[in-house]
Amino acid sequence: MSAPTPRPVRRVLIAGGGIGGIATALALQQQGIDCVVFERAPQLRDGGAGLHIWTNGMLALARLGVADQVARIAPAQSACHFATSAGRPIGTWPVGEFVERYGQATVAIGRSDLHGILRDAVSAPVVTGAEVTGYTEHEDGVSLHFADGTSAQGDLLIGADGIRSAVRAQLLGPQPPDYTGYIAWRGHARMSAEEIPPGTFTALFGQGTRFTYYDIAPGVVHWMSVADGPAGGRDEGTPEQTLQMLRERHAGWTGPVRRILDATVPESILRGDVMDRKPDAVWGRGRVTLLGDAAHAMSFNIGQGACQAIEDALVLAGHLAAPGTDAVRALRVYEAERQERTRPMQLLAHRIGVLGSLHNPAAVWLRDRVMGLAWNRIFHSTERDHVAYGTRWTSGAGATAA
Numbered sequence: 001m002s003a004p005t006p007r008p009v010r011r012v013l014i015a016g017g018g019i020g021g022i023a024t025a026l027a028l029q030q031q032g033i034d035c036v037v038f039e040r041a042p043q044l045r046d047g048g049a050g051l052h053i054w055t056n057g058m059l060a061l062a063r064l065g066v067a068d069q070v071a072r073i074a075p076a077q078s079a080c081h082f083a084t085s086a087g088r089p090i091g092t093w094p095v096g097e098f099v100e101r102y103g104q105a106t107v108a109i110g111r112s113d114l115h116g117i118l119r120d121a122v123s124a125p126v127v128t129g130a131e132v133t134g135y136t137e138h139e140d141g142v143s144l145h146f147a148d149g150t151s152a153q154g155d156l157l158i159g160a161d162g163i164r165s166a167v168r169a170q171l172l173g174p175q176p177p178d179y180t181g182y183i184a185w186r187g188h189a190r191m192s193a194e195e196i197p198p199g200t201f202t203a204l205f206g207q208g209t210r211f212t213y214y215d216i217a218p219g220v221v222h223w224m225s226v227a228d229g230p231a232g233g234r235d236e237g238t239p240e241q242t243l244q245m246l247r248e249r250h251a252g253w254t255g256p257v258r259r260i261l262d263a264t265v266p267e268s269i270l271r272g273d274v275m276d277r278k279p280d281a282v283w284g285r286g287r288v289t290l291l292g293d294a295a296h297a298m299s300f301n302i303g304q305g306a307c308q309a310i311e312d313a314l315v316l317a318g319h320l321a322a323p324g325t326d327a328v329r330a331l332r333v334y335e336a337e338r339q340e341r342t343r344p345m346q347l348l349a350h351r352i353g354v355l356g357s358l359h360n361p362a363a364v365w366l367r368d369r370v371m372g373l374a375w376n377r378i379f380h381s382t383e384r385d386h387v388a389y390g391t392r393w394t395s396g397a398g399a400t401a402a
Contacts, residue, residue, distance in 0.1 A: 042129045181228055
């Protein structure tokens, strides 16, 4: 007796309307799979921070059909410079070379700008003000439950609802994310091309603190100041007093750091504890899976968080659309494939954060010199292991390639 023919996926429920959730809706839309996105916020929007989209992320965005829109507004990076707070070079990554090798640049863009481009490309319904409280799995589907007492029905559920995912909490337990031990202050500065040349990315390392800056649009520089401290704190006083605190923290630092802070509108500054998670062996069960930060939260230290969520979306949609696929089996194949990809990134991002948080002067001196000596090897391994992965979207092998 022959096995029953797998039933095609008719409707996918996506919890979370951030970059990962919207990218997933677009990827499913391209494969002809109906879906609906549920976002807890009353309006569909994303944060105002900047994003570093590596070439692998741009290749994934090209597969989604939106890379050209991104490239029109996102400055292409020519090189990424790393140095000490005093200006001693640690190393430079010539990321501008990726255009010739892979056909897409590494870019910087405002998070809300990328979110808007993805959102505008999606025709699937997006329901806002839908706070997920849990789900119930049935033999042939999933019910997603909301705080207002209503529910939605679908064949599968994708939890793309962020680092504090409600779907994840039911699936894996309510463990909070891990606090890294450091805090990030982010802001925007208005500066001319003469002050900050287009395509600039610079990361400066000090004792227990760092400062990173890059342009995310013509005349707009995104910056981030990172320092160790206890979780759950807040800045006392006015935004101007917070800005003055940052000026004092980075007093005497090399280059345009002081000018960037002086050009910052105090009200643009956002403070947030930096969280991540250790890699998980399980991302899903039955008709439920996780995606993006809900599955593999990683710190900003390698600039791959958004890129990996977009890659997740394409790989998942490709497996679900494969001819004759069993939907539940497709979720497990997606999870295994993406765990292999994201696990080393989570660990690497965490290790870099530990190095960036060093306070002891001798340890800082040793860190800076060891990083400098290993720089070329680090760059080439990063390109080989992380960036070149994006060629799967242009190789003709399709989204289900291994």
